[in-house]
Amino acid sequence: MREEKEMMQEKEWKALSDRYIAGTYARADALFVRGQGSLLYDMEGKRYIDLCSGIGVNIFGAADPVWVRAVTEQAALLQHVSNLYYTEPQTLLARALCQKTGMDRVFFCNSGAEANECAIKTARKYASDRYGPERNVIITLKNSFHGRTVTTISATGQEVFHKDFGPFTGGFVYVEPGDQGELRRLAEEYPVCAIMAEMVLGEGGVQALPQSFVDEMMKLAREKDILIIDDEVQTGNGRTGRYFCCENYGLKPDIISTAKGLGGGLPIGATLFGEKTKDVLTPGTHGSTFGGNPVCAAGALSIVERVDEALLAGVEERGRYLRQELEGAPGVLSVSGMGLMAGIETKGPAPEIVKACLGRGVVLLTAKEKLRLLPPLNIPMELLKEATAILKEEIARASS
Ligand SMILES: *Cc1c(COP(=O)(O)O)cnc(C)c1O
Numbered sequence: 001m002r003e004e005k006e007m008m009q010e011k012e013w014k015a016l017s018d019r020y021i022a023g024t025y026a027r028a029d030a031l032f033v034r035g036q037g038s039l040l041y042d043m044e045g046k047r048y049i050d051l052c053s054g055i056g057v058n059i060f061g062a063a064d065p066v067w068v069r070a071v072t073e074q075a076a077l078l079q080h081v082s083n084l085y086y087t088e089p090q091t092l093l094a095r096a097l098c099q100k101t102g103m104d105r106v107f108f109c110n111s112g113a114e115a116n117e118c119a120i121k122t123a124r125k126y127a128s129d130r131y132g133p134e135r136n137v138i139i140t141l142k143n144s145f146h147g148r149t150v151t152t153i154s155a156t157g158q159e160v161f162h163k164d165f166g167p168f169t170g171g172f173v174y175v176e177p178g179d180q181g182e183l184r185r186l187a188e189e190y191p192v193c194a195i196m197a198e199m200v201l202g203e204g205g206v207q208a209l210p211q212s213f214v215d216e217m218m219k220l221a222r223e224k225d226i227l228i229i230d231d232e233v234q235t236g237n238g239r240t241g242r243y244f245c246c247e248n249y250g251l252k253p254d255i256i257s258t259a260k261g262l263g264g265g266l267p268i269g270a271t272l273f274g275e276k277t278k279d280v281l282t283p284g285t286h287g288s289t290f291g292g293n294p295v296c297a298a299g300a301l302s303i304v305e306r307v308d309e310a311l312l313a314g315v316e317e318r319g320r321y322l323r324q325e326l327e328g329a330p331g332v333l334s335v336s337g338m339g340l341m342a343g344i345e346t347k348g349p350a351p352e353i354v355k356a357c358l359g360r361g362v363v364l365l366t367a368k369e370k371l372r373l374l375p376p377l378n379i380p381m382e383l384l385k386e387a388t389a390i391l392k393e394e395i396a397r398a399s400s
Helices: 002-007 010-020 065-077 088-101 112-131 150-155 180-189 211-224 245-249 294-304 309-326 350-359 381-399
Strands: 032-036 039-042 047-050 105-109 137-141 172-175 192-197 227-231 255-258 269-273 332-338 341-346 365-367 370-373
Touching: 047 381, 065 294, 088 105, 088 269, 088 294, 105 112, 112 137, 112 150, 112 192, 112 227, 112 255, 112 269, 137 180, 172 180, 180 192, 180 211, 192 211, 211 227, 309 332, 309 341, 309 381, 341 381, 350 365, 350 370, 350 381
Parallel strands: 137 172, 137 192, 192 227, 227 255
Antiparallel strands: 032 039, 039 047, 105 269, 255 269, 332 341, 341 370, 365 370
């Protein structure tokens, strides 16, 4: 195995991967073998600046030494124990999350989709306990993204994810983001238990919700005891310049789901409960074998503790720099998003720009028809400048 590994060229690895791994990903032509901070390297030793961080996961970059120490020390002590027993890392992580955010309790799982499943179950149980099982409808947004399980694709308001996989979990109705009138109409027409939303729609094109729409969500929540589920899987953990993006809106959700950046690179998801929802889940109502696994939790704790005021100020500064550079640049039609979550609408086709940038050693993403940037939150300014210069050249080139 080891010898085979040393002999194979990048091209052969790609062929082997395509032969044996299910074809769910249209992979880019790159194979990364190691990284350091905001840099990634392929088999030939070519250097790339990472403006993607594994879709907002490696928020302190690759092989971050503090995180590596936390994870390896815990792996050498005890890698897993059933959730039937207490553990130190999970306890410390839950306390850190609550202290950072003002939420009351946490359920741990392994991904964003699972964090949303838990949020959906909790909202339905809250309403069922108080008003009966008929009150089970959840309003979600058109163009949202909440995950890939059958229930979370039902919650996802994009037809493209629904095709071929029905029948779906019922009880979801969709509203256009920003349409307050329709939101109120749906809340009056259906027996609604919750409104579920991303504050900045990520996969749906990096689109921030208007404040007035979030205000209407809060008003309806107060009037009708409707819960607000805030999906912070992508926006959370410092990405938008606050710990959770809802803080930018003065919103205190009843339930927050998060994952991606939380683990710093290992799979962990969390559902956070506020005052109203903290006691809804009782023994036997929900669970996860791996959820809050000691190694993942120890790594996550080392991340959460470092998302502090200084880091968040750095996120804002870098976000401002990106916007200043890109707004009005040749070939750029608009820049959206918040903090280090940026969507760039370009005159030229986004996939072409992504490909050209990859060739020149800059890794970025798309969201719908836009370019999307989710760099590590601590990316050094010099690297951000170097990557932005290349990006601007390729955007201009693709538009001419
Ligand atoms: C990525 C994402 C999810 C799904 O997370 P997985 O870990 O892939 O299950 C859910 N919601 C939002 C907003 C996301 O960006």
